[in-house]
Amino acid sequence: MSPVEVPRFDANDTRPLTRVAVAIIERTLNDEYQVLFAQRPVGKAYAGYWEFPGGKIEAGESVIDALIREIDEELGLRINSATLWRSERFSYEHAHVELNFCRSSDWSGEPHGREEQAFAWQSPDAISLSPLLPALHAAESCVLAGLRRKI
Numbered sequence: 001m002s003p004v005e006v007p008r009f010d011a012n013d014t015r016p017l018t019r020v021a022v023a024i025i026e027r028t029l030n031d032e033y034q035v036l037f038a039q040r041p042v043g044k045a046y047a048g049y050w051e052f053p054g055g056k057i058e059a060g061e062s063v064i065d066a067l068i069r070e071i072d073e074e075l076g077l078r079i080n081s082a083t084l085w086r087s088e089r090f091s092y093e094h095a096h097v098e099l100n101f102c103r104s105s106d107w108s109g110e111p112h113g114r115e116e117q118a119f120a121w122q123s124p125d126a127i128s129l130s131p132l133l134p135a136l137h138a139a140e141s142c143v144l145a146g147l148r149r150k151i
Helices: 063-075 143-148
Strands: 017-029 032-039 054-056 078-091 096-108 119-122
Touching: 017 063, 017 078, 032 063, 054 063, 063 078, 063 096, 078 143
Parallel strands: 017 096
Antiparallel strands: 017 032, 017 054, 032 119, 078 096
16 A cells, blocks of 8 residues: 555634544453454455554544444444543544544444454554554554553
8 A cells, every 4th residue: 555644633624523433342351452343345445454443423422432333233232331531633634523532441242344344453552453443543642652652
């Protein structure tokens, strides 16, 4: 895949803001802290890129309610509880987005790609997946660094 420019937030972007609930699904396996990544399916922007799973927040829906719905729809997991951890905004070529990152270690089920997408557990200290969604590489994003420090 060809390199993609890292999106930066543009305060002058007049496009509607798309609010997204993003799940950082956490587990510890054999004393290793891991988070779940999903690969964007064919037909979506950035198809083939790896991201934290989630989706658009519908009108009248809270971030956590959207997260619960989206993770069930995408991966068949039940999120029992989650906490909004941080929000970051980016201006992609295709959309102006607010990513609301939520952390959950209180979930049940076994993930399976309901949209035919792949998924993988990774240690934030040793992510081997490529390519990652550009926002995760943005200089102003603290998501991956924060997970490496487990804050």
